[in-house]
Amino acid sequence: MASPRRQGREVALQILCAVDGNPDLDATSALGFYANQVAGSEDEEAGLPEQHAYDRQFAESLVKQATEQLTAIDQAITQVSRSWRLDRMARVDRNILRLAVTEFLYFPEIPARVSINEAVELAKRYGAAESPAFVNGLLDSALKSLDLRKS
Numbered sequence: 001m002a003s004p005r006r007q008g009r010e011v012a013l014q015i016l017c018a019v020d021g022n023p024d025l026d027a028t029s030a031l032g033f034y035a036n037q038v039a040g041s042e043d044e045e046a047g048l049p050e051q052h053a054y055d056r057q058f059a060e061s062l063v064k065q066a067t068e069q070l071t072a073i074d075q076a077i078t079q080v081s082r083s084w085r086l087d088r089m090a091r092v093d094r095n096i097l098r099l100a101v102t103e104f105l106y107f108p109e110i111p112a113r114v115s116i117n118e119a120v121e122l123a124k125r126y127g128a129a130e131s132p133a134f135v136n137g138l139l140d141s142a143l144k145s146l147d148l149r150k151s
Contacts, residue, residue, distance in 0.1 A: 004053055004058075005058055006118060006121070007054035007055070008054045008055035008058040008059035009118055010122065010125075010126075011034060012059045012063050012066070013092070013095055013126065015034065015063050016063065016099065017092060019067065020094065021091060027063050027067045028063075031059070031060055035056060062099060062103070065107075069102065069106065072105070073102055073105065076142055076146060077098070077101055077142065079145055080142045090128060090131070092123075092127050092131065093123065093134060096119050096123050096131075097119070097135060097138060097139065097142075099122070100116060100118070100142075101139075104142065116140065116143070119135050119139055120135055120136050122135075123135040
């Protein structure tokens, strides 16, 4: 079973993808809905398995920072994605990149290499076949471009 933080990243990714696909959707409301669904499902028949114990506070912090700082995050991604415009990237890849760059910029306690590794794992699970390499390459470039943490 995945760690609570990894599952928190998965929840954050789902929320960001939902908001990305529906601009009228409020991220905070979507997080609340998700949390209520998880809290109310003690068995698999309710829709979400009991094992879905995620780090709710971490997921909420990620989504909050990613949505509030979207312009700065997207600028950081755009600087290193010369061949790919954000709107041309797959929604899942774009939001995985947003999560990792959010961690780079606003979660200094998380080593950058951990953020990259977690993003690649999300890309393996939710993206297309080429997503892990794409995400890894762009995040490595973003880390160098942002000149943040080398850990």
